[in-house]
Amino acid sequence: MARLPVYLRALTTLSEAGTAVCSSEDLAAAAGVNSAKLRKDLSYLGSYGTRGVGYDVDYLRYQIAREMGATRDWPVVIVGIGNLGHALANYSGFRSRGFRVVALLDADDRRHGETVAGVVVRPFDDLRAIVREHGVAIGVIATPAAAAQDVADQMVDAGISSILNFAPTVLNVGPGVAVSKVDLSKELQVLAYHEQRKAHAQETAS
Amino acid sequence: MARLPVYLRALTTLSEAGTAVCSSEDLAAAAGVNSAKLRKDLSYLGSYGTRGVGYDVDYLRYQIAREMGATRDWPVVIVGIGNLGHALANYSGFRSRGFRVVALLDADDRRHGETVAGVVVRPFDDLRAIVREHGVAIGVIATPAAAAQDVADQMVDAGISSILNFAPTVLNVGPGVAVSKVDLSKELQVLAYHEQRKAHAQETAS
DNA sequence: GTGATTTTGTTCTCGCGTTCACAAACTCCT
DNA sequence: AGGAGTTTGTGAACGCGAGAACAAAATCAC
Numbered sequence: 001m002a003r004l005p006v007y008l009r010a011l012t013t014l015s016e017a018g019t020a021v022c023s024s025e026d027l028a029a030a031a032g033v034n035s036a037k038l039r040k041d042l043s044y045l046g047s048y049g050t051r052g053v054g055y056d057v058d059y060l061r062y063q064i065a066r067e068m069g070a071t072r073d074w075p076v077v078i079v080g081i082g083n084l085g086h087a088l089a090n091y092s093g094f095r096s097r098g099f100r101v102v103a104l105l106d107a108d109d110r111r112h113g114e115t116v117a118g119v120v121v122r123p124f125d126d127l128r129a130i131v132r133e134h135g136v137a138i139g140v141i142a143t144p145a146a147a148a149q150d151v152a153d154q155m156v157d158a159g160i161s162s163i164l165n166f167a168p169t170v171l172n173v174g175p176g177v178a179v180s181k182v183d184l185s186k187e188l189q190v191l192a193y194h195e196q197r198k199a200h201a202q203e204t205a206s
Numbered sequence: 207m208a209r210l211p212v213y214l215r216a217l218t219t220l221s222e223a224g225t226a227v228c229s230s231e232d233l234a235a236a237a238g239v240n241s242a243k244l245r246k247d248l249s250y251l252g253s254y255g256t257r258g259v260g261y262d263v264d265y266l267r268y269q270i271a272r273e274m275g276a277t278r279d280w281p282v283v284i285v286g287i288g289n290l291g292h293a294l295a296n297y298s299g300f301r302s303r304g305f306r307v308v309a310l311l312d313a314d315d316r317r318h319g320e321t322v323a324g325v326v327v328r329p330f331d332d333l334r335a336i337v338r339e340h341g342v343a344i345g346v347i348a349t350p351a352a353a354a355q356d357v358a359d360q361m362v363d364a365g366i367s368s369i370l371n372f373a374p375t376v377l378n379v380g381p382g383v384a385v386s387k388v389d390l391s392k393e394l395q396v397l398a399y400h401e402q403r404k405a406h407a408q409e410t411a412s
Numbered sequence: 413g414t415g416a417t418t419t420t421g422t423t424c425t426c427g428c429g430t431t432c433a434c435a436a437a438c439t440c441c442t
Numbered sequence: 443a444g445g446a447g448t449t450t451g452t453g454a455a456c457g458c459g460a461g462a463a464c465a466a467a468a469t470c471a472c
Binding site: 076 | 208210211212214215216236237238273274275276280282289290292293294296297299300303304305343344346367368369370374376384386388389390391392393394395396397398399400401402404405
């Protein structure tokens, strides 16, 4: 489920606050969801709670982390070291959640050799070798839209089976490859849409 | 609707490719959705297509842009100039979609005066004055999680009614304020979850 | 001008996810 | 030990969005 990371984060926050046991109500409030939904999600993983008591924070945290594969280290490749790729390489949230950036790749040979966040930028052609060497399963695309599809194809060809795409394009990949898309400006546009609606509503109301 | 930006982007791509008229099938394929869904979404805005012909690309593009409020300029404030804030300030996708970064704010006074993407970093306390001066309705939070709620409160207090939150926290805001959340590592975690499932499935199959 | 064809706009049905509500189970107090 | 009070886990109803299917409308061929 897509909400597991949210629960995990909420549990970590609770744990750091010194909470040992929490009810589904508490955790649901911290995660921003309905408590029934939370209980159903958790029951899908197994019965890790105790009726009349609640959930052991650390125990549940470990169970969710295990289910999500967050107990192991995931090597990750980032392709495209522009502004976004730079920020992603430096983003501490990846490392703290078990993701290790093993390589930064860029097609522009003027960037090769440059060190970003302790990792050297290498040519895009090294992709296959890096994937094989580190057993990389997850790739991040932070290139311009025009290059994204080609990068994705070569990633799949090299053996990568999960892609996180920041380029504003729809990627066509074969079955068995998971693609997740994040579009930074889309979110802003949705907000602008709501603002527009609000403004329009006020206008017509007057 | 949240899919409007996707349609707009697909239309822009089609327009740049020289397409003057397109069917719902074409546009749906470009946007990566079902054609019936697309037609239903568009019909919600009005009847901008011609039966037997399709949609005029530029006309539809303008109509969607107008509906979304993308025809006007939206002033935006970014709070928190770390790695992420830096990348966001430099991100060209904002400017090209009608968003203008009018101010960069940070609580750390060592950053004040620094210029990022042509905009000077200013103290967080200037928020209220900036919002009033530029008529800012949209704020972006790129601070650490611990500071996010406080920043959000002050944003709302200053008159901002839409917040894009990159900090990994659930924000509590009053009614009438729209919050959109982007969690970069959450997406990676979802992908890792699927990888984990795949690996586990293979294991049990053997 | 009339029929064939294409494509939109809309209605209807289906399925999934969310939420409510309650029984089972555990703890605590007396 | 037994009852009162909590809290989980789950069965059932509700609602919403997605996709299929069809009617209305416009173009094209003859």
